Amino acid sequence: MPPDDAPPTASGADVAPIQAALLDDPLAFLSAEHARQTALLGHLERVAREPQARAARGIAVVLLRWLTRELPLHVADEERSLYPRLAAFDEAGVLDELREEHRRDRRLIADIASGLRRIARGGVPEPGFAEAAREFVAGHRKHLAHEETVLTPLARRWLGPEAMAALAAEMVARRQQQP
Ligand SMILES: [Fe+2]
Ligand SMILES: [Fe+2]
Secondary structure (H helix, E strand, O other), X not given: OOOXXXXXXXXXXXXXXXXXXXXXXXXXXXXXXXXXXXXXXXXXHHHHHOOOOOOHHHHHHHHHHHHHHHHHHHXXXXXXXXXXXXXXXXXXXXXXXXXXXXXHHHHHHHHHHHHHHHHHOOOOOXXXXXXXXXXXXXXXXXXXXXXXXXXXXXXXXXXXXXXXXHHHHHXXXXXXXXX
């Protein structure tokens, strides 16, 4: 196990880049991203607790990339490609709950990103940073559990090979459009 303040570099298997091959099974790809997000939440928790720690600057850079570039892509995969394909089977209204959780995340990320930019430059985050980060960590952990326990089984049950292939194609196209 790396020490608590070790930066989440490519050397850590928990945050290694996710391979495009996983798009062969888009639901497994999204679940692998959830596992990586769980590791990144742990890093965010530590940065919120000790923004002046030696490794905090490097971790802040990784967290910024996740929150401002990678997570929006993941949310687009879900809101634009996955949720619409499950709408007809969502009797419990879970998709609306998940969209609301995404909206709450977006509001908190705006505050957190500002603090992370300051930390990445070697500065001190705003006074509300730690609280916003803790709220995001707690809320996003619940969101991940919500998706893994309700959304993924729903998708496994209802999406056939054609829907899975179309989902994967859209996710690949979304990544190819990235600058
Ligand atoms: Fe997700
Ligand atoms: Fe989500």
